[in-house]
Amino acid sequence: MSRPALVLFDLDDVLVGYDHARRLATLAERTGTTPKVAHRALFTAGVEKAADQGVLDIPGTLAALARELGAPVTLDDWIAARADAMSARPEVLALARATAEVAEVAILTNNGLLLRDHLEQMHPPLFPLFRDRIYCSAQFGRSKPDPAIYRDCLAALGVAPADALFIDDKVANANGARAAGLKAHHYTGSSSLRSALATHRLLEPSA
Template identity: 30%
Template structure:
């Protein structure tokens, strides 16, 4: 049963923040000494454990390099870690403004798949995030979308009912996972379409 506390729960990358910077994987591949295609496959294949907080950054990068039959010292791993972090650092300023304006009408929260060390850096660079009503980073809560545990964390942390949430993500599989927990969902395609959907969903004052 809904408590009629509207909560708009946002994904981060692809909605408020930009997707990974173009060319970043080529640069990281060059740092590692691996071909870009092989590096990209290893990077994404092993990413879930890093996003979900099961691996630290050194464990993740050691696994990536090991899968490529490469070894590297701590200096190379740190350069890869910092290059990776930088590649996910851009935000859409118009969406940041929109998200902040929504707090006049609803509670606003964030649920992002992001490693713990990336999350710390993002919070430092984007202090507006701390003003939101709740922030859940997968590397911190040990659950990454579309794992239902990630959505249940937000429900419990905000002491709200599932039906109070409108979850916004650019990946349909994550929206379906949120809906399976009882949340409402919207697949993000742009700011104007989102604003119209939110206006329709918000309770009438």
Template identity: 35%
Template sequence: MVGLATIQTLLFDMDGVFCHYDFRYHLTLLEEWTGVSAAEIDERIFKSGFEDAANRGHYGGDAYIDEIARLLQFPIDAETWLLARAQAMTPYPKTAAIARRLKDHYPMALLSNNGWLLRENISRILPELPEIFERRLFFSAETGASKEKASSFAPLINMLGWQAGTTWLIDVNPVNISAASEAGLQTYHFSGPIAFTTDLIHLGLD
């Protein structure tokens, strides 16, 4: 249960909250453009532990795409990889509009489980995010830990000067939500912009 009187700061997720990310379509595009099967791309990049390591900041943008090219044995470049990522993302303008309203009342930040290449290019892919969050736009590559771990939240919360118990995480991933709850944050399982709008009204937050 959200403690309405205690919510002072908001921490948003990106994928699933500000956009729909179609992972399968992402793989399909990469298969078409590289000739490597979607199953092989999934196995070599996403299931191998490489992407998880990149999300924790172990690879800079250039090193990330170089390693992908090596793993796929195909000379893919950053622009092609980013284009596939961007085309697999459908923005949610309603969430952006809600966030702009909430920004007038609450300090807000965004924390996404993603690596340096996407972080360095997010202004091209979802330009509303830098506009809304400004310097409070963070990716796990910067913090060095993904949101699946409860310990990942304290460094960011402390850096922002916030308190865990008065911070509300808006996220789509139940694992992230469970970790945030363990870390003492209040949480909300985002299921879509329309439901979020309704719930904010019912909670008296919008």
């Protein structure tokens, strides 16, 4: 089996753990609201979806969220809430670092520009490994599992679909990557990820 030139990782629940309730609790605490109000503002009112789709830029996202919350929201508030929701996965990051010895690595996530531009502040352990290699749905105006987003991302990276491996915790997203011509692995844990990377010869030392 030929070795992929690029491994494209999902972010939440692959490279990092993601705790939805913790994010809402932190946002509520920092804005003087409640987790219920924070959930309604972010998700029921569609602010997060609009940001993920690229409809809202960074100032627009913060302004829309403040309107829905009925309270001021700073960039630091948003970063703190998102950061608190993310937890380290050292075993997965170690596999990503080993992979980077023999192939390119990058991130493709269904997220807005706020996360893409401030991820280093939110989760420093991912850096410098993924610096300048973070791609999000907002910049492409489409989301996983639309096959077009994988092709758009690979075009930005200068890699052909057949030369890329995509890793995601959602079956639908892995299937979308396959439909776009990529190899794909449905992430269920670090052990199965290690096996998949080994199968693709990504944990072998370079010649």
